[in-house]
Amino acid sequence: MKKYRTHTCGELTKSHKEKEISLAGWINKKRDHGNLLFIDLRDNYGITQCVIDKSNEIFKKIEKLSLETVIKISGIVIERSDETINKNISTGEIEIKIKSIDVLGETKELPIPVFSDQEYAEEIRLKYRFLDLRRKKLHQNIILRSKVISFIRNEMQNLGFLEFQTPILTSSSPEGARDFLVPSRLNPGKFYALPQAPQQFKQLIMVSGFDKYFQIAPCFRDEDARADRSPGEFYQLDVEMSFVEQEDVFKVIETLFLKLFKTFSNKKILHEKFPRISYQDAMLKYGSDKPDLRNPLEISDLTNIFERDDVTFDIFKKSVKNGSIVRALVTNNTKDKPRSFFDGIDKWAKDQGSSGLAYFTLDKGDKISAKGPIGKFFSKNALLEIMRQTEANTGDTIFLSCGKKNDVEKILSLARNKIAEDLDLIDHESFSFCWIVDYPMYEIDETTKKIKFSHNPFSMPQGEINNLYLSNPLKIKAYQYDIVCNGVELSSGAIRNHIPELMYKLFEIAGYSKDDVDSKFSGMINALSYGAPPHGGIAPGIDRIVMLLANEKNIREVTMFPMNQNAQDLMMNAPSEVSDDQLKELNLYFKKKS
Numbered sequence: 001m002k003k004y005r006t007h008t009c010g011e012l013t014k015s016h017k018e019k020e021i022s023l024a025g026w027i028n029k030k031r032d033h034g035n036l037l038f039i040d041l042r043d044n045y046g047i048t049q050c051v052i053d054k055s056n057e058i059f060k061k062i063e064k065l066s067l068e069t070v071i072k073i074s075g076i077v078i079e080r081s082d083e084t085i086n087k088n089i090s091t092g093e094i095e096i097k098i099k100s101i102d103v104l105g106e107t108k109e110l111p112i113p114v115f116s117d118q119e120y121a122e123e124i125r126l127k128y129r130f131l132d133l134r135r136k137k138l139h140q141n142i143i144l145r146s147k148v149i150s151f152i153r154n155e156m157q158n159l160g161f162l163e164f165q166t167p168i169l170t171s172s173s174p175e176g177a178r179d180f181l182v183p184s185r186l187n188p189g190k191f192y193a194l195p196q197a198p199q200q201f202k203q204l205i206m207v208s209g210f211d212k213y214f215q216i217a218p219c220f221r222d223e224d225a226r227a228d229r230s231p232g233e234f235y236q237l238d239v240e241m242s243f244v245e246q247e248d249v250f251k252v253i254e255t256l257f258l259k260l261f262k263t264f265s266n267k268k269i270l271h272e273k274f275p276r277i278s279y280q281d282a283m284l285k286y287g288s289d290k291p292d293l294r295n296p297l298e299i300s301d302l303t304n305i306f307e308r309d310d311v312t313f314d315i316f317k318k319s320v321k322n323g324s325i326v327r328a329l330v331t332n333n334t335k336d337k338p339r340s341f342f343d344g345i346d347k348w349a350k351d352q353g354s355s356g357l358a359y360f361t362l363d364k365g366d367k368i369s370a371k372g373p374i375g376k377f378f379s380k381n382a383l384l385e386i387m388r389q390t391e392a393n394t395g396d397t398i399f400l401s402c403g404k405k406n407d408v409e410k411i412l413s414l415a416r417n418k419i420a421e422d423l424d425l426i427d428h429e430s431f432s433f434c435w436i437v438d439y440p441m442y443e444i445d446e447t448t449k450k451i452k453f454s455h456n457p458f459s460m461p462q463g464e465i466n467n468l469y470l471s472n473p474l475k476i477k478a479y480q481y482d483i484v485c486n487g488v489e490l491s492s493g494a495i496r497n498h499i500p501e502l503m504y505k506l507f508e509i510a511g512y513s514k515d516d517v518d519s520k521f522s523g524m525i526n527a528l529s530y531g532a533p534p535h536g537g538i539a540p541g542i543d544r545i546v547m548l549l550a551n552e553k554n555i556r557e558v559t560m561f562p563m564n565q566n567a568q569d570l571m572m573n574a575p576s577e578v579s580d581d582q583l584k585e586l587n588l589y590f591k592k593k594s
Contacts, residue, residue, distance in 0.1 A: 002022070004022070004024040004104070005022050005024040007023060009046045010046020010048075010089075011046070011090075011091070012091050013090075013091070014079055014093050017078065017094065018078075019077050020074070020099075021074070021096065023048055023073050023096065024043065024070070025042050025070070026043070026068050026069070027041065027042075027065060027067050027068060027069050028115050029067070030065075032063070034054070035053065035054045036052070037052050037059060039052075039098075042134075046089060046091060048091045048096060049086070050073055050097075051095050051098065058100065062098070067114070067115070068110055068131075069105065070104040070107075073098050074099050074101075076096070076097045077095075079094055110131065112125065112131055112132065114135055117137045122556075123564070123570065126556075126563075126564055126571060128571070129561055130571070133560065138557060140550075141550045141557055141558045144549060145546045145558055145560075147264070148260065148545065148549065152542075155256050159252060159255070160212050161214040161239070162212060162214070164205060164210070164213055166215065166238075167195070167201065168195065169182060169192040169193075170193055170194075170201075171192070171193060173199075177196060177223045178223060180194040180221075180232075183588055184586075196220060196221050197219045197236065198217050200458075200524045202239075203458065203496055203524065203527075204527050206241075207498075207528065207531075211242050213241075214239050216237060217238040218234075218235055219235070220232065220233050221233075221234075222567075225566075228488060228543075228555055229555060230555050231563050231564075231565070234542075234555075235541070236541050236542060237491075237541075237542060239540075240536070241537060242533040242534070243533055243535070244536050245536075246479050246481060249481075249538055250274070253483060257433065258272060260545070261548075265431070265549050267430050269431050269432075270430050270431065270432040271432060271433065274483070275433075275435070276437050277434055278438040283409055284327075285299055286299060287327075287410065287412040288413040288487075290484050290489045291434065291436075292420075292486050293434055294430055295417065295425060296425055297331065300328050300390040301326070301389075302326045302390070303320055303324075303327075305386060305389075306326055306402075307320065310382050311377060311378055311382045316402045324402050325405050325408055326400060326401070327412055328400050329357075329416055330390045330392045330396050330399075331423065333395045333396060334361065334395070334423070335361050335396075335397070342397065345357055345359070345399065345422075346359065348418060349401075352414055354403070354407065354411040355402075355403065358400040359397055359399045360373070360375035360378070360397070360398055361396070361397045362387065362394045362395065362397075363394060363395075364394040368383050368384060370383055374400075399412075399415060401415075417487070432485065433484070433485045434483075435482070437480075439480040439481070439482075440474065440478070441455075441473065441477060441480075442454055442476065451511070452510055455494070456494045457506070457507065457510070458494070458497055459478040459494035459495065460479045460536075461476050461477070461478050461497070461502075462476070462478060463476070473509045479494055479536070480492070480493070480494040481493055481494065481538075483540065486548060490540045490541055490544050491538050491539050492539070493536065493537055494538075495536035496537075498528055500525055543558060
């Protein structure tokens with residue numbers, strides 16, 4: 001006989017009828033029916049209903065126990081009557097007639113109830129995370145996370161990948177987000193950095209002659225919290241492969257994701273061959289390189305329309321002459337929507353910080369015309385051209401935004417999502433994956449106005465290596481790609497630049513001298529000089545994958561012990577102060593603010 005339990009609280013069925021058993025767990029609920037007291041006993045595996053008669057000498061002892069007290073009960077499995085069967089739990093056909101009870105762990109008054117999924121303030125949920133994790137929804141999310149990671153690990157091994165661990169204490173990187181720094185006791189004045197990602201190490205693994213690597217890798221970035229990223233740390237499926245092209249990486253990830261999402265979700269996958277969309281097309285059609293393809297709305301460029309003589313909307317025409325662009329979002333068959341709907345969208349856009357969205361609805365009486373605040377400014381021929389360019393029909397509404405390219409893309413991307421939600425156009429019971437490809441190698445820094453890498457500085461540029469447009473770097477595209485699902489970026493990846501001389505040239509364009517590269521990337525550049533294979537990889541975020549599968553909007557709901565928005569662990573009181581002796585050991589001291 002086992003000391004604490006013979007079975008779990010999710011295990012017993014009618015086949016165990018009349019058996020003597022022991023269960024251990026938490027008191028989830030109590031219901032006093034006068035002569036009978038019912039207890040729902042909960043453990044990691046489920047809930048079992050237990051019952052005791054008032055005539056039992058331990059009735060009063062059980063009656064006084066608080067919810068979440070940890071107990072062991074011993075008793076007999078009895079079959080429930082048909083009218084009392086609970087079909088919502090796996091043990092719903094039986095209950096336990098209690099014979100004895102042992103209290104294994106008492107509880108103080110609960111700061112939050114466990115049996116309810118009611119929302120509570122973030123502060124109290126994170127401070128008492130161990131209680132929060134007992135709650136059904138969050139508990140199941142964390143179990144799902146474990147199963148997803150085990151599934152990924154097994155599938156990667158089946159695909160011929162080997163799992164390796166890379167260092168946690170490493171050198172600081174000049175690219176990306178802020179590093180978490182760790183002072184070195186043995187090397188005074190010097191610091192390790194926690195890895196933002198195992199980028200350089202996984203490339204070095206390829207240079208070392210290993211062919212396929214993966215790791216469920218912890219990554220650390222000192223950046224502000226977002227709904228889809230925890231502050232401080234996150235986990236990614238880190239993948240690298242030798243002797244591959246872009247399509248080889250895509251094939252591995254598509255194979256994995258199709259199996260993964262079909263195994264852990266009943267939602268349909270809209271495109272089993274994930275669409276490839278160029279970065280340029282994504283920004284034009286969706287205003288974002290993270291498009292939600294469940295949303296059918298697309299954006300069109302109508303800048304040329306405002307260069308026509310038969311368009312008299314002077315506000316936009318003057319802006320276009322001064323370098324602005326005009327883009328349009330078409331909503332189908334919205335002619336019967338009330339004026340308040342369209343004005344509401346315009347007001348919403350202004351609340352987002354834009355100048356608003358102009359609009360008109362295409363109408364057809366004796367001839368094509370446009371209704372709405374700006375409809376009168378367009379001739380019949382101009383409207384016909386707009387219909388041709390946007391594939392709009394009569395009854396459709398055209399929303400227009402005019403301004404700087406980045407501003408127009410931003411507001412129309414947001415508007416595309418809002419209008420689709422308002423019109424109930426999104427199928428929430430589906431997953432829609434896509435690849436965003438052909439990223440520009442470089443971009444202009446809006447603050448410094450200098451050229452910088454747009455994505456990953458270690459990426460291979462597209463084109464004939466000896467004939468790259470180095471004199472016009474903004475035209476250079478890279479073998480860089482993102483995988484997106486339902487508007488969530490799951491990962492960035494790239495085919496790597498494994499040629500040292502080419503790397504020096506590309507870094508020089510971004511303002512790095514040869515000495516800079518040798519100094520900041522010494523391990524990498526040195527290794528590539530000793531015969532490096534062509535290689536590439538990707539690193540999908542585990543947290544975001546589980547967030548999608550669990551149908552959650554915030555990453556904290558799939559993370560066991562997350563920090564708050566200020567990167568604080570309220571449960572463990574981290575970050576915390578350290579003693580003067582600890583600082584002295586590390587040759588550190590604090591300079592007080594004057």
